[in-house]
Amino acid sequence: MSSPLLNLKPELLWKHFDAIRQIPRCSRNEDAAGKYVVDFAKQHGFESKKDDTGNIVVRVPATPGKENAPVIVLQGHLDIVCEKNSDKEFNFDTDPIEVLVEGDWVTANGTTLGADNGIGLAASLAAAEDASCVHGPLELLFTTDEETGLNGANGIQPGFLQGRIMLNLDSEEEGNFSIGCAGGADSEITLSITRSSGGSGSALKISLAGLRGGHSGIDIHTGRGNAIQLLARMLYKLDVPFDLISLEGGSKHNAIPRETFAQVMTDKVEELKAAVQKQFEQIRFEYKAVEKNIKLTIDAGETSDPMNLDSKDTFLALVVGLPHGVMVMSQEIAGLVETSNNLAIVKTMTDKATAYTSTRSSIISALEATRQKIDAIGKLSGGSVEHLDGYPAWTPNLDSDILKVLKKTYKNVTGKEAKVMAIHAGLECGIIGEKFEGMDMISFGPDLNNPHSPDENVSIASVERFYNHLSATLAELA
Template identity: 45%
Template sequence: MSKVIVDLEPKLLWKYFYQLTQIPRPSNHEEKVQEFVYNFGKELGLETLKDEVGNIIIKKPATPGMENRKGVILQGHLDMVPQKNSDKEHDFTKDPIEAYIDGDWVTANGTTLGADNGIGASAAMAVLASDNLKHGPIEALFTATEETGMDGAEGLKPGVLQGDILLNTDSEDEGELYVGCAGGEDANLRFTYAEENVPDGMVALELAITGLKGGHSGMDIILQRGNANKLFFRLLQVAYPETGVRLASVNGGSLRNAIPREAFGILVVEEAKVEQLKALMDAEFALAKNELAKTEPDMQLSLTSTDLPAELIDELTQVRLTQAILACPNGVIRMSDSMPGLVETSVNLASVKSENEGKTISIACLMRSSVDSAKADLGRSIDAVFRLAGAEVKFSGAYPGWQPNMDSPILKTMQGIYEGKYGKIPQVKAIHAGLECGILGGTYPNWDMISFGPTIRFPHSPDEKVNIETVKKFWDFLVETLENIPTK
């Protein structure tokens, strides 16, 4: 696999991307990749430092004759989202990514690929290592723990970087230049429950909802995909009144920024009502599958016998949890009035997980909006739903959006370069996702910022793939941009 990938063009970029796939780098487990990039900079003889939050900064002087150009910060994050199919054996803290070529794309075997943001990081490494490019002063900023909280961007200190222009490489559609992004905030919700004994005459079943597409909770939320957590509790709500089915445990979804693809739980029901339970759930699932026929053609339901659990979640908490999940806002809340086709406000009901030892059920939602007041109002709606149901509600991890600057000088420069190379003007957009630009721009308000990248599909899911041709175009565009950075 590696030999095929490293033979792609541009070879230097793909070489470093392949090397990144071999280094485990899920969020919060980034020590090895940070060490790798730090040593990479030192071995090139470049000024290299690691700050207190794990950001790696490598500085490369201007090439001869380019010293009077504005300084450029090439920025991307080193961590990746660890998502895999349930039948895939893979430890993201130890195992390399099995990347391979599939037609016009590079993808991975049953896991996320890490092209988000590995391609952007690899491009910066290729610029640093190249000896035949023309550019002004370069500062490469490899940020830490972007996917689970933008910790690196939040922790970057002012005065560390001296550049004037930030080129963020974390966008996912070639031919588009991004000049704005949504802000975000986490809603953390928790029920505390009492255990109840399992009555006599009961049997246990595992309910599994699988086969949904999932995806990036910002980029893909507009695609109206199914939410495995919503489906799980929809089935439970339909079956409970007639069968008295009880919930022992639930494990739905995973990361706050990934649309939940799977949900699992242990149910307990009277043995005499097993067939009735299955019939009710099958019928409701068939309705849901018909509703989502275009977006989720492969979603599946299974109810299989399993061992009886030791205890049950108390019935009142089960009812309140079910009703709160069904009532919780999810998906696109409002489209933008100012930019057609852009989601303004959304929420991802990301995970629902019970913890038997602590007798708690934790729910995580990620809210996004380009309008701060709309995000705050959405938070109040979620707060109201879960407080009425008796849950504890906390909000955390708020980060700002990035307000578009249509008069940006680097925007004008890059539009002209792209039109000259490819015969068309690139689209200028804002993105319904959390780019680090919003946070970084707060620390360095003088920066002129653009985000761009190759075409990546289905990030944050095991279907993630990057288009080979667009990686070459992204690289060529980056190289010519660096050659044409304005003078100071």
């Protein structure tokens, strides 16, 4: 059966996408996709190089007469997120992605499509092969394992690339050019806990759940509640005597915590329940626009040795005092969060408690300043603070030369003005930019919806405009 993709334009781009979608390439299983790229290079007599992480660079000579133009890096990632609908029988390790064309949209059939970033890969291969595309020397950079933690980009060694202008082809809104991303780094505070034996009264388990959570970068500006901090706040203000056994919430460093559980003991069960409920009603009112499903439950708990009063007070103060949410908005790019912190995970053990936070910023010094604040709060509480290694920011540069070129060529090709943006999460450009000093970078792509889900689709008309824009940009730079 011939593929419905082979009738689409631009032909070369869809030819490559059609081949790539038949190659299994879940994150960390990119060998076959890498081989496709290396074979492509061999066929055309292009030099290619693979590093230990599996990243590949293909060097494409300039169109005759354009040899002196600057080297342009075209970059995309080989891997895809492998997700399917639960009722779909599909083996990502062996089966080709099934594709459907419906009107202007290409989708898969119950699985992710892999247009993220298959269209970017196909565009760079097409540009290298397309006789009508005029360009200077190109380096096609294919990275591995972007989706689980930018691991391919992390493994690139200095010297792998010669070019100092890079077009990252991994964006998802046509006409929106990304020129920056956040760097991030985590910190963990550990506090010693002293417990008294026994404790008196009845044990209760207080659960705060039903919050929306979300990505700690992309969703941090939405004002969603942090379940850990809200429950700690309720307990911190409580005017009924109680002992604290544990407070636990959050599971991932990059997710806003959705649920938190406290184990307490008290002699005044009904008063405590009423006081907690009252606090909860205030919080529910405060968050009524964003947290419609927030839920409090108080059940019978299990008796255990509670923290002594000192430990309890210090621990709750620490959790309440740690920053959460947006710290600063960008002063240059409207709507961009510059710096934020996510109080991600809190755990209590027999003799210690830990609080884990995840900081992001597009400006490294601002990231460090926030970690300094966390450090200070941790130390004021008498705890020890460990700062874990992070990943670099890509600081937006509104004066970037490549941005000027892309804006102009986009206007020429589509008649429309481009929008300039940055995101509050990590991108491969952040890591690559740190390794190759002076790299002028930009990220763009066609309209692509719902990446990482079986509803992923890509606009055919937008892919064509994206490719024409890429060609026009390469010609302009040559």
